[in-house]
Amino acid sequence: MKVSPEKPFQIIYSLFSHEFLGLLFESFVVQLDEKGRLSFAHQNISHVNAPEFSSGLDETDFKLIKWMDDMQQEAIVKKFDTKKLKPKEYLRKIYDPKTENKVVQELIEHKLESLRAKVLENLKGKRFFEMGNDGNPIWREINIMPEKAAVLFHFRRNEDNTHYFPTIKYRDAPLEWQYRNAYLICHEPAWLVVDYNLYSFKKGVDGKKLQPFLNKKFIVIPRKVEDQYYKKFVTQLVASFDVYAKGFDIKVERSLPRPVLSLSDLPSSPKTDLFGNKLEEEEEDKIVFDLQFQYGDYAFRSEEKASNNVELEQIGDNYIFHKVIRDLDKEKSYGDYLKDLGLPVKHARYSICKSKAFGWINAYKDNLEEMGIRIQQAPTQKGKRYFIGHANISVEVKENIDWFDVHAVIRFGSFEIPFNKIRRLLLQGKTEFELPNGEIAVIPNSWFVNYSEMFAFMEEHEHDSSQQSLVLKKHHIALAQELQTGNLLKLKLSQKLEKLRNFNQIEDYDLPLTFKGVLRPYQKAGYNWMRFLNEFRFGGCLADDMGLGKTVQTLALLAHEKEQHPETTSLLVMPTSLIYNWELEARKFTPKLKILTYTGSQRIKDISRFAKYDLVLTSYGITRMDVDLLKGFYFNYVILDESQAIKNPGSIIAKAVNELTCRQRLILTGTPVENGTMDLWSQMNFINRGLLGNQNMFKKQFLLPIEKKNDQDKAAKLHAMIKPFILRRLKSQVATDLPEKVINVKYSTMTPEQEKAYEEVKGYYREKIVKEMSIPGMKNQQFALLRGLTQLRQLANHPRLTDKDYTGDSGKMEDVTHMIESTVSEGHKVLVFSQFVRHLAIVKEYLEKENIKYAYLDGTTKDRQAQVQSFQQNDEVKIFLISLKAGGVGLNLTKAEYVFLLDPWWNPAVEAQAIDRAHRIGQENKVIIYKFISRNTVEEKIMALQERKMALAGELISTEESFMKSLSKEDVEALLD
Template identity: 85%
Template sequence: MKVSSEQPFEIVYSLFSHEFLGLLFESFAVQLDEKGRLSFAHQNISHVNAPEFASGLDEVDYKLIKWMDEMQQESVVKKFNHKKLKPKDFLRRIYDPKTENKAVQELIEEKLEGLRAKILENLNGKRLFEMGNDGNPIWREIDIMPEQASVLFHFRRNEENTHYFPTIKYQGEKLEWQYKNGYLICHEPAWLVVDYRLYNFKKGVDGNKLRPFLNKKFIVIPKKVEEQYYRKFVTQLVSSFDVYAVGFDIKVERSQPKALITLSDLPSNPKTDLFGNVIEEEEEDKIVFDLQFQYGDYNFRSEEKSDNNVELEHIGDNYIFHKVIRDLEKEKSYGDFLKNLDLPVKSSRHAMAKSKAFGWINTHRDRLQEEGIQIRQSTNGQGKKYFFGHAQISVEVKENIDWFDVHAIIKFGPYEIPFQKLRKLLLQGKTEFELPNGEIAVIPNSWFINYSEMFAFLEEQEQEEAFQLVLKKHHIALAQELQQNNLLQLTLSRKLEKLRDFSKIEDYELPVSFKGKLRPYQKAGYNWLRFLSEYRFGGCLADDMGLGKTVQTLAMLAYEKEAHPDATSLLVMPTSLIYNWELEARKFTPKLRILTYTGTQRIKDNSRFSKYDLVLTSYGIARMDVDILKGYYFNYIILDESQAIKNPGSIISKAVNELNCRQKLILTGTPVENGTMDLWSQMNFINKGLLGTQGMFKKQFLQPIEKKNDMEKAAKLHAMIKPFILRRLKTQVATDLPEKVINVKYSTMTPDQEKAYEEVKSYYREKIVNEMSIPGLKNQQFTLLRGLTQLRQIANHPKLTDKNYHGDSGKLEDVIHMVNETASEGHKVLIFSQFVRHLAIIREFLDHEKIKYAYLDGTTKDRQAQVKAFQENDSVKIFLISLKAGGVGLNLTKAEYVFLLDPWWNPAVEAQAIDRAHRIGQENKVMIYKFITRNTVEEKIMALQERKMALAGELISTEESFMKSLSKDDIEALLS
């Protein structure tokens, strides 16, 4: 009968018996009569039509309706009815004794029991009925009792047998429930209907323990199966429920748990192959921590989670059930406490490397005692007897003239251990040794972590007829870090203490002979270089590209000339940088006497070096002339682009390490290119032994950092090198920078490139000079423009004019180097060229290296997509743009660097390109690099342009105006 949701109605739930599935629930809407009573008008509700009756439903009703839908036969059989039989036919087959499927029956019953339990738990406050045989959903109402009943299980033992039965109490009164036509709706947990009242029970009683007694007073347990029954069944009841016994005893232990950690050895198991050969040995034996809880005489593993534990004791004819009531909350608090101390023993056992285990005990001993947690060794009589007392190490480091003196005291309980013995064990990686009392002391792992590097760097030095352990001064950062972590006492002079904080280094006057102005961060770099020089420390100036490593170094060299006028310094660099250094030195330090020691015509005589303040040479020459160079004692040896020696096994690395000097300095924007060993090679050059031997460095730092991602080792390595590396990023010194910093990068042609250039230059020089001698010839400008354009292209790369050219290009090498450097530092770069073919060569390199980039020339159709990729995609660091296509209409404020590959006569076009990056909205300071090839028309045009602009005071903005401004002498100079 249809129920109107517009008229008063009530939601009810009805219980009915299914032929196969047992007791099920259904939900109904029942219309109310004019007096508010339930009428005979009712309608079944499912999740489909429930929204229609939303005004009478709450959240619980929606859940109940959903669960009741799931227990109807159509839903129950859906998962199993693969042959698409009618639900009734399927169930008949499953439950018919001839065709039954017990496995499916069990799965169905498991699902239904789960649904019944959920429904019954949520019926409180709802109306429940038994359904009549005619389908009337409100045939008889069942009252849902608001409180839980309790069950007491009785055992009465006599000489012949034991009687067993349960009694039920509700609100303190005994409930008569047997022989009352009561029935169980659900068994797990039990929900019992008696006299149309629905009861559930404390402690989640299983209905199967009540069902046998619905129509039976008690169960008799014969004497012959008594013990077996007691052990298997009664112990469970005693553990989980209230039991009243006559004829045997139940003793209850109530106390607070005591936490015990038992330690036992777990020998390492080396991995072997099929033939028993050891493939891989574990690093160290382990110790197993086993957490247990003691209640009186009883111990329980923490993984055993039952509230109560019962053990049966049979003495003569008497039985005693020992019941221990556990405090699982307290046990959990112990587990949480230990977990917070990095000992996850919630599942009872945890294995840890032996030295780490004893380090953990040593660190947390006091806190464990405060919590009342005891540690003991396994008493199985096997294995070693370990020392569990307090282990202590105290180290004192005092500054001497050229080194640090190191004193250490080591104690295990009352025993003082010689420092030399423990140091030897630490260096060998051994974790244990025997104490005078026969116990085995295990060195805490924290000592390996904290002191192994320092102990490795210690050296023996004879002092006053004895050997004293000393530490070199350049290991100051290691000592300072240990002091900061309260791991040693360190006594330093006030001046050396300043090296801890770079900002506290004193301000030094710039040398009078230095012709330039340093920005604040550059002046701070100069101060740092001077400070290192005073203490004879080597340094690595690793500022971002474009921040002026060259000018800071030249300021320091100008001071060195004043302080040591007879000394000579050596500067080694890639060949392409020599000219740049010459130009910068002439500009900032014109009084420095400079020898460029390069080329095939160089005079291989190191006695000449003393006539100069600075010798410039290349890595290639240093490698070839190492015997000549190492025969001279230099003041400073400076390596520019020092990543050239990142491989310690390379010939150039070995060569520069053979050279002799008072002081060393390296310059690089990328101190680490491939891996941690890059750092060792460069640090070892400036401060020999700072990071130990190559083998020691691999063991102490490289392997833990690169293979195990050990952040503590990485932090320690950083602390050791920090005083000797100065690295400022462009973002850090942005306030010290002008809005635009323009640099000129000079490149040197390769021999093949130079040959191609000379051939074309000779051709046009002869052609143009001849044309200039013919009066009135109007093709001169066109020929000159064509010739200059070809020479500019060859200055970039001869491939621009000759597709068959297979040589290389000096400018391309420099551009690639700087692209790699900026991109590796995470900077974004705009690369402009007037020649699309030049961009194609750069593009080919980027494709080969799988470096992402954006690209724009006159043929690009998706201009905005390319701009968006560069501006918004962090992985796109490079934007290749043709000067003509990208001169206007672009807003590229993410760029930090602009590379102009082929500057030309029109400064306005260059300015427009620069302004693509340097414009409103730009948060970065922009570094501009103009690439000029030495001894080519590029260099000469730039010089000519500067001279003409200075003289005429006018802007040469077009090719035509530039050409008209050229005199005969100018043209001859361009083509000379």
């Protein structure tokens, strides 16, 4: 009969018996009469039509309906019937004794029990009925009892047997349930219907333990099977439920758990390949921590989660059940506490490396004792006993005249251990040693982490013939200060040396009177820093960004050295291409310095001459060749420019410069690290020998942890150690100290092949033009002169501009590519201008070979704006190649920080216009300009002529033609000389 959802109705749940599947539930809606009573009008409700009646259903009803749908025969059969039989036919086949399938029966029952348990747990507050034989769903109502009943299991042991039976109490009153047509709807857990009341039970009683007693008073256990029955069944029952016994004893232990942290050895095994060869070094042995809880005489591991544990003891004819009631919440709190301390032993045993294990114990022993957690060592086969007391290290570092004295006291409990013994063990990576009482002490891992570098850098020093002590070189001050900051040692420093901790506290030094220049504020700070290092005989690395004036800061220092030590000579080593630039800068800022340029195949190999000069300039190549000669002279300073040249410590040049003898060392570089951490070691070892230990030690202590394991702590410690000796200012950091634009001239030296090609063309035009200049009609020679000068300028850039078959190098191109590498590695954007498209093509070829992204613009470029946007907006595009004619107008390139002018132009106004492509309104960066000039070429002479003519005429030279007209015969001869 249809029920109208528009009229009053109620959902009810009904229990019926299926001939194969046992007790099942079904859901119905029943129409209510005018008095609100259930009528005979009802209909089945499923998840399909339930939404029609949603006005009378809640969320639980929808769940119950779905679960009841899932237990109907159609749904059950669908999951198991692969042959698509009719549900009744399939079930008959499965349950018929002749064709039955016990496995499928068990699977079906397991599924139904799970659904029954879910349904019954959610029926509270619902109306529940037994279904009549005629299918009436509201035949007899069952009351769902609001509280859980308790079961008490009884055992009465007598001479012949043991009687076993359960009793039930509801609200502390006995419940009559046997011989009353009671039945179980569900077994796991038990749900029992007695007198149309539905009971559930505390402690999740299994219905199978009640089923035998529905129509039986007790079960008899004969004496002959008593022992086995007590061990298997009664023990389990005593552990899980309330048991009343007569004829044997049940002793209950109720107490707070006492936590015990047990530790034992877990030897490591080496990893081997199929042939037994070792693949890796053996790992350090491990310690296993096992959290246990003591209740009286009984102990339980933390991962054993049974709330009650029972052990059976038999004394003669008597049985005693020892029941321990555990406080799992309290146990959990101890597990959580240890996890918070970094030892997650909550669910299982936990193993860690031995030194870490004892480091953890040493760090938290007081905390553990305060919490009442006892540490004990599990017995070992060899009888090995570990020291589990307090270990302490106390280190004091005092400043001496030329070094730091190191004093350390090390204690393991009451034993004081010699410092040198622990230091040797730490350096060897060993963790264990025997104490005088026979216990094995394990060095805490924190000592390895905190002190291994310091111990490695210490040296033995003899104060007198009878006493040896350990000292630390003064350039390890940063390491000592870092340990002091972490309260790992006491450090006593003079007030002056303390200033090295903070660069800003270094005092201001006067500039030498012979220095003819003005230092910007950051340059003056750099000069102060170098003077400070000089006082303490520390080496330094000036690593300012390209264009910030490393040269002028160094020259100011060298001018000071001339005033203080006029009898000494310093050596400056650099790439060959930089020597001329240094000569020019020294002439400009330190004219009083007597300079010897020690280069070329014609150099005089007499080092006694050096004493007559303040500064010797030489190249890395010459140093490599003449090292046996040069190391015989004691220099004041040895300074390396572009010191990344010695980044590979195994290279001949790195070995050569380290053989040079001097009072002080300094290096200059814009890129102290190009490839990896070893670059740093090589350069730091040059300026402060031993600062980072030897190569092997450095690899072990820093390189491998940093590069292979990304160890941030090691990286921080390395940074702290070298920080006082590296001064690096980025262009962005000193922007306020920079003028709007800084113009530098970069002089390049032609390669021998390039110079030969240049001289041939120069000779041809000199003979042709100068000879004919005396003939009237000189104006007719202007075209030939322009053509000749243009060709020479192209050769000064790169001979490939005039000869596509040329296979040699170009000095200028080497310098340009080197500086492009430097700026790109520092993350800067660069505009590269040339008036020769073929010159840009050579640069482009290099960029593509090196996979450096660039933008490009010449007169043939169609997508000008796209190229501009690419440079302006794409952070990966660092280089913009631009030809003079294409880049003259309409560009706004405000992202550029550097401008490279690859060749000088006749017209300085055009050059200025190119610079202004970067330096214009909207520019957020200070712009540094480099003009590349090849030495001893027409480029250098054009620049000198431009300056002279502009000064004389007081006007700009606007075109090539006007420039030509202004040239005298002497000018032309000078250009072609």
